[in-house]
Amino acid sequence: MAPIPTTMSGVLIEKNGGPEVLQWRTDLPVPKLQDGEILIRNEFVGVNYIDTYFRTGLYKAALPLVLGREGAGTVVASATDEFKPGDRVAYTGERAYAELTSLAADKAAAIPAGITTETAAASMLQGLTALTFVREAAGIKRGDEDKGPGSGPWVLVHAAAGGTGGLLVQLLTVLGAKVIGTAGGPEKCETAAKNGAQYVIDSRNEDAVARVAEITSGKGVDVIFDGVGKATIDSDFDMIARKGTLVIFGNASGSPPPIELARLSAKNIKLMRPVLFSYLATKEERQEYTKELFELILAGKVDIKVHDVYPLKEIARAHSDLEGRKTTGKVLLRV
Structure with missing residues (x-):
């Protein structure tokens, strides 16, 4: 294995702003390993909306900052018995927009x-x-799929052609839910249908509230997954069923305005704003969910759709395409 250099390439921000603040650098220091950590030579890095939130300053972090919250590659050094150099691993962590990333070993998983x-x-x-989110927020448990297709709750997923939205649709469909997806334009609606949504609403050209009422015979949906935010929050309250659960998990169109608690009382709505890492707070939780995810992929029940793979140097273009709604599926960087 090649020796570990003292400097590396990566992407740094020194101030908040648009994609133009993303700096491609070749002189970043290689992180030094602490006890219990591994050093990974990244091959691919994921691009997510949370990266844009840190870039713009919507989410606060100390600057300068190397962005990126996930990746996969090969272990090149280890200060733990869990992994050895040469192991293929995937991880969720920080500072992924770089040639090399160090992190606690329990944040990584061996790639089967x-x-x-x-x-x-x-x-x-x-x-x-x-x-x-499907397991914890929507409350769809293991074994629920044994009751048969369409036996579960009515669930609406906004941006059902996107990365997280598309995976939500796939999982919900596999696990028995009756799924309505929203997407913008015919092409993205077609993608949402391919993801498994039984009903698809074109959010640009259709009245989503009226269509949901028609599809559910006036009942509304039991669960809404909303990663869009500001543009959809008002219609969510019209589409949710009595005793429904509204899950807000993103701000693709901007942060929703403050919500008066009294607004929940008319239908006894449960409102959630979950984040992934609070569901993976322990090593056992992380291992359990990662194992289940890999099993679903290996069984062909979940198809990981990649929109495009951009060179790491072209990170600004990747961010612009993501924010401009030009992507369907996952955006990756090749390191």
Whole structure:
């Protein structure tokens, strides 16, 4: 194995702003290992909306900062017995937009035979988000799928052609839910249908509230997964069923305005704002969900769709395409 250099390539931000603040650098220091950590030579890194939130300053972090929350590659050094150099691993962590990333070993998982490094990188953050949200937020438990297709609750997924939205649709359909997806335009609606949504609403050209009422015979949906935010929050309250659960997990159109608690009382709505890492707070939780995700991929029940793979140097273009709604499926960087 090649010796570990003292400097590396990567992407740094020194101030908040648009994609133009993303700096491609070749002189970043290689992280030094602490006890219990591994050093990974990244092959692929995932791009997620959370990266844009840190870039713009919506989420606060100390600067300068190397962005990126997931990746996959090969262990090149280890300060733990859990992994050895040469092991293929995927992870959720920090500072992934770089040639080399160090992190605690319990944040990484061995990539099983039968899953490519590219697929593993594309599956971690969005796949684990979708899986934990379905299990924990929507309350669809293991074994519910045995009751048969369409036996579960009515669930609406906004941006059902996107990365997380598409995986939510796939998982919910496999696990028996009756799924309505929203997407913008005919092409993305077609993608949402291919993801498994039984009903698809074109959010650009159809009245989503009226269509949901028609599809559910006036009942509304039991669960809404909303990663869009500001543009959809008002219609969510019209579409949710009595005793329904509204799960807000993203701000693709901007942060929703403050919600008056009294607004929940008319239908006894449960409102959630979950984040993945609070569902993976322990090593056992992380291992359990990662194992289930990889099993679903190996069984062909979940298809990890990659929109495109951009060179790491072209990170600004990747961010612009993601924010401009030009992508369907996962955006990856090749290191």
